[in-house]
Amino acid sequence: MAPSQRPRKKMVSRCNPDTERGTLVFDIAGYSLLKGMRDGEFIRSASFPVGGLDWCIRYYPCFTKKSEGCISSFLELMSEPTGTGVMARFDLRLLNQATGVSTVLIDQVKPRLFDSVNPTWGSSMFKKISELEASPYLQNDRIVIECDITVVLGTPASALETVCEIQVPPSGLLDDLRKLLEAEKRTDIRFKVKDQVFGAHKIVLAMRSPVFEAELYGPIADKQRCATITVEDMQPAVFKALLHFIYTDLLPAMDDLEEDDKEEMVKHLLVAADRCLCSSGINRTSSPAATCTTCARPAEGSWPLASVEVPPYVTFHFINAYEETDEGRVKAIVSDCCEHNADTSILDKLRLQNL
Template identity: 50%
Template structure:
């Protein structure tokens, strides 16, 4: 019976929108010089204006709002006041600017911005403008000062939701199809002799995937005759088959039938094969697997392997692992391992480099 089609994949989305009332109020203070004699803390109110369902006004302090010090007389203060009664707190974003009376445009340089939370009939901390800036052209003209107040007051929220139906696209089966191509004998036109065993493959696939094979199979010195057999030395058939599997599918073969140590050995053989055929991505994948399987028994042999095949990242991980052993029994077990003795005997330069890096790391 055919499987029933899957329902389309549904995707939902929601959005919260804050509705905002915007208002600009211009407050002109005429006869500015007549107010310079007022005491600090004395304010001149603007007319009441509405914004966001509330009533507001501006308060202009010609000699500042600070009654405790003389410093306040060097500036004027402008406050925003909530005039009407509010049932709760009111949030408002305000912007206070001096207006250039030559151009009629509010100044971007002399500006105060703040977001304030009001309660009923409260006054903000307000803005301060230095008199040295305000009492000159173009802000003071014909003995008057003009202040622009821009308010943005939230008045509500709107929620919306939508449902978008999507068609699920399954992952590509290209690697699976190429794996099937490798498993069948159809179209195979090149053979490799590996430890006496004949393993066949497709020239074009190998050439497309690896420059090494492209040069060998299609280069000027290649042999295009039928029945040509290429001998592969120093490699086991199981490793070469795994190499081909990766070339075709970009994945390593399943190793469920191997125990932990056998898996590590297989990965080491594949790393060597990847280095031989310049398969950098496969080589890095093998390095990643080996670094996760490090222990006191395998650290030295893995370090030697990394050094021999120019695996700089794996080499650094090995030395870091050895350094982490400290001075406990793990170090003693590491030194007593067969890999350590081989490293000391066969790779003296690497052996010295390892301990120098460990010593330097511990001094730091």
Template identity: 50%
Template sequence: MESASKETASRCTKEKVTASRCTTDKEKGAHIFEIAGYSLKKDMGVDKFVRSTIFTVGGYDWSIRFYPKGTYESPEGCMVICLELMSSNAEVRTFFQLGLVKHETGLVGSMFSQNNKVFSFKTRNNRQYHLFILTSSLETKPVKYLHNDLLKIRCDMTVIKESEVYETVGHSEIEVPPSDIMEHLAKLLDSEEEADVTFNVGGETFQAHKIFLAMRSPVFKAELFGPMKEKKMRRLTVKDIQPAVFKALLHFIYTDSLPDFDDLEGDDNCEMIRHLLVAADKYAMDRLKLMCQNILGKSLDVENVATTLALADQHNCDKLKDVCIEFIASSDKMDDVVASKGYANLKRSCPSVLIDALEKRSRPRIS
């Protein structure tokens, strides 16, 4: 009996558990350094550079140097981008991506650098990182990285801050993963599970869910649930939209993002965005319409500005129209704009908007 009592008491004795935790914080930041008038700077000489303003990430100061003709230490035929730690007596561990920005997407090109490095102010080599870029790789494909003679350098940084160890009580913190609802909605669209409406678009069929379409577009809501439509309607024919454009439209409806157009470059990519803008206007999807305007506004050149201005005028894109007019007004290549294919169409279909552009260009500028 005494032995049983001791066993019970042993089982009921509380075990004291202590715990501690080591945490490592990080801070993310990005800096974009714009080189306006690149053609005027590219021959400034070896070891000559232009420097960005000093920017702060993780409590440390940084700057970017750009050497158009490279340095004495760089390979021949290379330009150099240099990321430099400016904070004195500092040692910092970082992850960063550094390179030229594609003007169509605003992202750093995949050909550039993604590294981790410990920066130390003690020596020159340790407080700087040099990225060598073949000048020919930029100038043979200027449409990707040069826009109106503007070159953009971007650095995305993650600074690892000092670790901290502290005592914790129990294990009450439960990690919650980031939201993955958009991933699930994309899979729902791809799987076509429980789809209740089919669209015939240019000979191709697309299945979707009425409630999602109605939630995202008042035009779809009227077509699918309006008083003039039958409740059981399951097939619709869509005219004047290409299948690839309609597929991109459905992707945006379900995920609130544009699909990757990796197989499209330059004019083909712009043409897809133009068609998507028209579709967004047709279905009264204002956010998508603004996103398309933003992309087209960043892709203007003397060849496409007239076409883009006509599109903006036809679809009530006031912000994009203002950007196009400002581009024409400030351009020193008006003869090239007039010679473009889109200019004749603009002159014929939208004479009033062309007059606005020419009048703005003729006004004296205040310096």
């Protein structure tokens, strides 16, 4: 099922396990006296209640032959577990008696199951004896083992609650801009193309085109509230299609055109985009600008469709369109692009004597 087709009603239940935490401390005096205990013999701390169950710390001077040379320590569940047992996570520490700060030696982050089969968890190689006896963990024939424990009491699920899922409607921004253009509401700029006049909005044009931004808000921008710009050498239908693209990011429908007419329209739109979106070819009758004609040399077997008039105060962007022909028929329309900063000294380098 697609995301847009998902049901609007959402029902949520949450699980937040209940836990109880505690710290067990086993202060062992007479460390040297316990070294004589046989393998597997241990001493046990008093029991501590955590999570409604009793726990203790086991201490082995020597757990087995395999762990010889190390002391061992374990956390033990003293209570008879109910059901399948109880989950708990814990760490085992030694207290640095010089600083009063304990150091974690065993950190059991993942909860372990304590039950009748496995009532103890810990380490048979808790600390090497040689290291312990040369450390501040052992002072005055005394060591202190600490255990921080977190007991999972249960995993209750919350009652079912219904959450209203907000459906975000699809964006209608482009359609709104199209309607704004077609209705010519609150236009603040007019374009005269032959015998037709088109209204538009300066801020939209400047947002979509650095050329329009320079023309409308740059140093030579007309300060009048409603300026009229005359667009030369362009058909009204082409300019109307260009405005439609600027406002909607879409080309207008051309289903009613024949295939040759479509190619012709695309060709003229490339030229219009070159003039109005990537460079400046719009001549303001009230503000003459110093311009020059620039164009890259076409490839062999093609001819240029347009050259571009560029005011010297803006960054130069060039998109040059060519037709590739084969025995008189158009095979493809090819474009290339380049960019130069506003340095008028490069204009002579870009100028072609014969197009």
